[in-house]
Structure formats: C-alpha cells, structure tokens
Amino acid sequence: MAATPRSAQSAGAATPAQNAPAELQLQMRGIVIENVTKSYLDARNITVQALSTIDLEIASGEFVCLIGKSGCGKTTLLNIIAGFVTPSTGRVLVDGERVTRPGQGKGMVFQQFALFPWLTAIGNIDFALKQRNLDKATRQTLAAELIGLIGLKGFEEKYPYQLSGGMQQRVAIARALAIDPKVLLMDEPLGALDELTRDTLQAEILRIWAAHRKTIVFVTHSVTEAVRLADRIVVMSAGPGRISQIIPISIPRPRLRTNAEVVALEEMVQAALG
Amino acid sequence: MAMRSSKGLSIASGSVIAVAAWLLLWETASRLELLDPFLAPPPSVLFTTAWELVTEGFPDGITMQGHVVATLGRVLIGFGVAAALAIPLGIAVGYMPTLELLFGSIITFGRSIAAISVLPLFVAWFGIGEMSKILLIAFAAFWIIITYTASSVKFVDPMLLRAARSMDAGEGTIFRSVVLPAALPRIFTGLKVGLSVAFLVIAAAEMVATVKGLGALIQEARTSFRTDITMVGMLAIGVIGYLTSKLLDVLAGRLMPWHRPSE
Ligand SMILES: Nc1ncnc2c1ncn2[C@@H]1O[C@H](COP(=O)(O)OP(=O)(O)O)[C@@H](O)[C@H]1O
Ligand SMILES: [Mg+2]
Numbered sequence: 001m002a003a004t005p006r007s008a009q010s011a012g013a014a015t016p017a018q019n020a021p022a023e024l025q026l027q028m029r030g031i032v033i034e035n036v037t038k039s040y041l042d043a044r045n046i047t048v049q050a051l052s053t054i055d056l057e058i059a060s061g062e063f064v065c066l067i068g069k070s071g072c073g074k075t076t077l078l079n080i081i082a083g084f085v086t087p088s089t090g091r092v093l094v095d096g097e098r099v100t101r102p103g104q105g106k107g108m109v110f111q112q113f114a115l116f117p118w119l120t121a122i123g124n125i126d127f128a129l130k131q132r133n134l135d136k137a138t139r140q141t142l143a144a145e146l147i148g149l150i151g152l153k154g155f156e157e158k159y160p161y162q163l164s165g166g167m168q169q170r171v172a173i174a175r176a177l178a179i180d181p182k183v184l185l186m187d188e189p190l191g192a193l194d195e196l197t198r199d200t201l202q203a204e205i206l207r208i209w210a211a212h213r214k215t216i217v218f219v220t221h222s223v224t225e226a227v228r229l230a231d232r233i234v235v236m237s238a239g240p241g242r243i244s245q246i247i248p249i250s251i252p253r254p255r256l257r258t259n260a261e262v263v264a265l266e267e268m269v270q271a272a273l274g
Numbered sequence: 275m276a277m278r279s280s281k282g283l284s285i286a287s288g289s290v291i292a293v294a295a296w297l298l299l300w301e302t303a304s305r306l307e308l309l310d311p312f313l314a315p316p317p318s319v320l321f322t323t324a325w326e327l328v329t330e331g332f333p334d335g336i337t338m339q340g341h342v343v344a345t346l347g348r349v350l351i352g353f354g355v356a357a358a359l360a361i362p363l364g365i366a367v368g369y370m371p372t373l374e375l376l377f378g379s380i381i382t383f384g385r386s387i388a389a390i391s392v393l394p395l396f397v398a399w400f401g402i403g404e405m406s407k408i409l410l411i412a413f414a415a416f417w418i419i420i421t422y423t424a425s426s427v428k429f430v431d432p433m434l435l436r437a438a439r440s441m442d443a444g445e446g447t448i449f450r451s452v453v454l455p456a457a458l459p460r461i462f463t464g465l466k467v468g469l470s471v472a473f474l475v476i477a478a479a480e481m482v483a484t485v486k487g488l489g490a491l492i493q494e495a496r497t498s499f500r501t502d503i504t505m506v507g508m509l510a511i512g513v514i515g516y517l518t519s520k521l522l523d524v525l526a527g528r529l530m531p532w533h534r535p536s537e
Contacts, residue, residue: 084436103442114433118455118532127451128441159532179441 028096029060030215031081031183036090038076038241049240050076053090056234056243060095061213065220065230069273073241074219075187081217082106082185095182107181107214111188113168115160121171122147122156128178146174149208166197173208183215190225202228206253223269227262228255235272245272315502320509323502332503333494336486338510344487345476346514348404352411352479353472357465360416364423364461369453374424381420389414389471390478402483414475415468422464426457459533462526466519473515488514 038051051073058064066074079085081092083102092099094106102108115124122143129139147156150170160168169189176184189205190198202225209216220226226233230249237244247269249255255262297317303309304316311319324338331337367373367381389410396413400406430453438452480489488511495503526533 082440084439102436102439106440108437108440110433110437112433114431114437116434116437116452116455118458118530120532127438127443131441131443131447161532161534175437176440 030062030095031056031058031217032093033057033077033081034090034092036077036080036087036092038073038080038085039088051080051087052240052242054241054243056246058215058217060215063209063216063218063229063231065218065226065233066236067220067223067226067233067269067273068236068241068244069238070221072236072238074236076241077236078185078187078217078219081183082108105179105182107176107179107184109169109172109176109184109186109189111191113160113165113172113192115168115172115175117160120157120159121152121163121167124160124171124175125178128175132179142178146178149177149211150174150204164197165193166201169193169201170204173205177208177212177214181214183217186216186218188219188221190220198225203254205229223266223273224257227266227269228253233269235269237274247272313501315505319502320506323500324506327503327506332491332500333485333498336491340486341488341491341507342510342514344484345480345489345511346518348407348479348487349411349469349472349476349518352408353415353469355408355412356415356419356468356472359412360419360464360468361423361461364420364464365427365454365457367420368424368427368457369449374428378424381417381424385417385421387417389475393478393481397482406482407479407484410479411472411475415472418471419461419464419468422467423457423461426460426464427453430456458530459526462522462530466522469519469522470515473511473518476511 033054033056036051036054037049039047039049042048054077066077068074076085080087081094081099083099083104083106094104097104099106108114116127119127125143125146126139129142134142147153150173152167152170152174155163155167158167160171163171169192173189190201193201205216205218206229218226218229220229227249233247233249234243235245235247236242247265249265251259251261251265257263257266300309300314301316301318304311304314309316315323326332327338327341329337331340367377392413393406393410396406396410400409434452434456435448438448443452476487477489477492480487481493484490485494488507492504492507495501495507
C-alpha cells in the first residue's frame with residue numbers, strides 16, 4: 001500500500017506541516033473535533049439532544065476506542081466524523097480538511113460488514129480500488145496485496161455468503177484499506193462475531209494497524225476489547241451524550257490478561273462506565 | 275454438498291410418495307362412491323380424459339398441445355410486455371422520490387383492480403381478438419412487477435449505499451453498481467409473482483371469443499358438464515405454471531450466482 005499514489009501525496013503534504021508551529025501541526029494531521037453537538041428530531045418532532053459539546057483531538061496514527069453504554073451517542077459521533085451525519089454545531093477536520101461528506105479518505109467498517117453480496121471477495125476490494133481511477137494492473141497488484149494482508153489467499157473468488165462472519169469482516173477491512181484512507185472508522189466491527197473470532201480479529205487489526213499506522217477510531221462496548229486495542233479510551237456517557245473521561249494507555253502490546261496492570265485498567269474503565 | 279443432495283433426494287422421493295398416496299386415496303374413495311364420480315372424477319378417469327385430449331382433442335378436435343401452445347403464447351407475450359414496461363418504470367419510481375410521489379398511489383390503485391373487471395373495457399377498446407387477451411394478462415402482471423421493482427430499488431440496504439459513498443463512488447456508479455444489483459433478487463421475486471398472476475387470469479382472458487387455450491377449454495368443459503376436462507385443464511395450467519416458474523428460477527440462478535439459494 002505504501003507505493004500507492006495517495007500515500008505518496010499525503011507523505012508530501014506532511015512536509016510543510018513539519019515546518020509549521022506545533023499548534024498548526026496538530027490541526028493538519030489526524031482528527032480534530034471542535035465544539036460538535038447534535039440534536040435529532042424524533043418521530044413526534046421533539047428535539048432529542050444526542051450529543052452535547054464534544055471536543056476531541058486524535059493524533060495521526062493513533063488508535064482511539066470510543067466506549068459507552070448503548071444510546072450514549074457513539075454511532076452519532078462516528079457518523080459525524082464519517083460525514084454521514086451533519087453536526088448541529090461545530091466541525092470536524094480530518095488532516096486539516098473540513099468534513100462535509102463521506103469519502104475523502106475516510107474508510108468505514110460496519111458491524112454488519114456491508115459487503116456487496118454480488119461481488120466476490122476480490123470484487124469487493126476492487127470496487128474500492130476502481131473509485132481511485134487506478135489502471136487495471138495496479139488494481140490487481142493492490143488487491144492481491146490486500147488479500148494477503150487479511151490472510152484470505154485462496155478465497156478471492158468466494159462470494160460473501162460463502163464466507164464466515166470473520167472472513168467477511170476481513171474482506172470489509174481490506175476494502176476499507178483499499179481506498180488508502182487517512183482514517184479508519186469502525187462501528188462495533190466485531191460486535192456480530194463470536195468470542196473466538198473476535199479475539200483473532202483483534203490481533204489482526206492490531207497487526208494491520210502496526211504495519212500501516214492508519215488513524216483508527218473504533219467504537220466498542222467491550223471493556224476488554226478497548227483495553228487490548230487502544231492508545232486512548234474515550235469513555236462516553238448518555239443524557240445527553242458527552243465524553244466523561246479519557247484514559248490514555250501506556251501498557252505495551254500485546255496486553256495479556258495475565259498482566260495485573262491490564263486487569264487493573266479494565267476495572268478502571270469499567271468503573272468509569274458506571 | 276453430499277448431505278444437501280441426499281436431503282434433496284429424500285425430499286423429492288418423499289413428495290412422490292405423498293402424491294401417490296393421495297391419488298390412491300382419491301381413486302379408492304371414488305370407486306367406493308364415497309366421492310361423487312361426476313363431481314370428483316377419479317385419477318384413472320382423468321388419465322383417460324387427458325389421453326383423449328392429447329389424441330383426439332376437445333372441442334372440435336383442438337388437441338391439448340394446441341391449447342397449451344395458445345395459452346403459453348398469450349401468457350408469455352403478456353408477461354413479457356408487462357415486464358418490459360414495469361421493470362424500467364418501477365426502477366425510476368423507486369429511485370426518484372418525486373416520481374414515487376406522483377405515481378405511488380396510482381400503483382397501489384392499479385394493483386387493487388381485479389383484472390377480470392377490466393375485461394369488458396379491454397374488449398371494447400381492443401376488440402375480441404388476441405390483443406385484448408394479451409393486454410389483460412399484461413395488465414394483471416404489470417402492477418405486481420412494478421410494485422416489487424419500485425420497492426426493491428427504494429429499500430436497498432442503506433449500509434451498502436453508505437459503504438459505496440465512503441469509497442467516493444459517484445451517484446451514477448452507485449445507481450449502476452449498487453442499486454441495480456442489490457434490487458435484482460426482489461425484482462426476480464416480482465417476476466415470479468407476476469408470472470403466477472398471469473396464469474391466474476388466463477381463465478378470464480380466454481373467456482370470450484375463443485375455443486383455443488386452456489382457459490377456453492375449461493369454459494367449454496363447463497358448458498358441456500365435463501368436470502373431468504375441467505380438472506385436466508386445471509392441472510395443465512398448474513403444470514405449465516410450475517414449469518415456467520422453475521425456468522425463472524434457473525435464470526435467476528444463472529444471473530445471480532451470488533444469491534444464497536435458500537433466500
Ligand atoms: N436518526 C436518528 N433520529 C432520532 N434519534 C436518533 C437518531 N440516531 C440516533 N438517535 C438517538 O441519539 C441517541 C444516540 O444514539 P447512537 O449514536 O446510536 O448511540 P450509540 O451508538 O452509543 O448506541 C439515542 O438516544 C438515539 O435514540
Ligand atoms: Mg451504535
């Protein structure tokens with residue numbers, strides 16, 4: 001993936017940022033969420049405040065987990081970053097560019113995979129590559145690379161219905177990476193999978209992240225998952241949705257549950273959730 | 275796969291046994307005059323009648339083959355006309371909210387008109403020839419197919435659209451490469467239901483000014499009190515309805531190898 005045009009571009013864009021003052025650097029790379037609120041009109045036209053003021057900065061290459069009880073606005077916040085939902089106030093910048101719509105280098109991974117059922121594993125990945133207007137040879141090389149990355153060699157020509165849930169989500173991750181995204185936004189991506197598959201995929205996601213250092217915003221309601229994955233855990237609470245605590249993690253990976261520090265941290269996050 | 279085919283085989287042999295058991299029960303009940311042999315002729319009589327229809331024909335020497343060809347021709351042309359109009363229109367209506375606003379209620383309205391009730395109008399407009407018969411079949415199938423098609427396009431899984439938008443796919447690409455393939459399975463369901471409706475109205479379509487066709491055969495049998503012929507005609511409609519529907523299944527399997535067969 002490193003050899004793809006957009007990577008080269010963003011690497012180039014980083015150069016002026018390095019000469020800029022520290023404050024501006026923060027603005028240029030990663031995600032900046034400024035003063036974001038969101039109110040919905042419910043079915044009876046009554047205003048429901050889903051998010052009160054959210055301010056959050058996520059560094060480029062950082063792995064952030066959003067955790068919180070159901071209904072506290074995790075999906076709303078992620079969809080605002082993704083450009084699917086317009087905030088009522090405030091703005092979101094991704095690598096210094098204001099989010100106005102989906103796309104523009106924001107890779108998505110959904111809980112229900114959202115693969116195109118009529119395309120094979122490689123067809124799904126190629127769909128993403130086609131949107132980048134790459135020539136066929138380049139697309140083939142990149143698709144093969146991505147299939148290798150997610151460990152699905154031999155399953156290229158399978159349709160989604162022929163793949164297990166875990167395999168489907170691997171394809172979906174490869175498809176999201178195929179746009180060479182600046183950020184990966186994942187909404188409970190492992191929520192529909194069984195315990196064992198979830199465990200393997202957590203390790204896979206960490207491996208892919210370590211290799212590519214994409215900025216990841218990962219929504220979960222599993223404390224164990226958040227503690228295993230994140231550089232920082234952003235704890236949200238409801239009524240209205242807000243950030244109640246931010247917990248940075250400095251324990252080196254892999255974070256095994258035999259490690260007392262890991263267990264203590266899990267208890268701390270659990271307590272923060274209330 | 276091995277398990278699936280052996281299971282399929284046992285289901286097939288199971289249903290053959292069930293059908294044989296029913297026929298035997300029917301035959302016995304009729305022979306013992308538990309069933310009136312005129313109102314419910316036994317299978318053995320129906321086989322003889324069917325053989326006579328194939329070899330000698332009824333009425334006026336029109337053979338079973340002749341009836342089947344006439345009916346099949348009308349149904350397929352009427353169904354084809356309906357599909358050719360309803361699929362593109364349904365896609366447009368399902369895709370464009372303004373069109374749905376304009377035509378949504380017309381579709382609901384049209385769907386609730388029983389085809390047989392417009393027969394007198396069609397005869398007045400298009401005469402008593404083939405045209406009114408074919409158009410009646412087309413009319414009945416049209417509303418069904420357009421309803422399924424419009425909803426197939428309207429209710430494409432929004433997550434698929436979001437996935438495509440997150441990849442910077444433009445509206446044209448989304449329409450061609452997401453909306454249409456996503457709608458295809460439900461359009462096929464609409465075609466299957468539309469086809470079965472086309473066979474349902476065949477009796478009405480062939481009610482006037484013809485003696486050729488399975489619907490006409492049933493009408494003729496009624497006026498000559500031949501319940502056996504009515505039943506054979508009925509069964510023949512059922513059989514060709516079943517076979518054409520299976521043909522659509524095969525076509526669907528070819529066009530959508532990605533579609534889980536059980537769905
Ligand atoms: N489209 C919508 N219309 C109205 N209310 C919504 C909509 N989406 C979310 N909400 C409300 O906003 C709140 C936060 O929802 P959500 O972001 O889905 O929470 P989470 O993902 O943390 O479970 C909930 O109270 C939910 O009912
Ligand atoms: Mg959610």
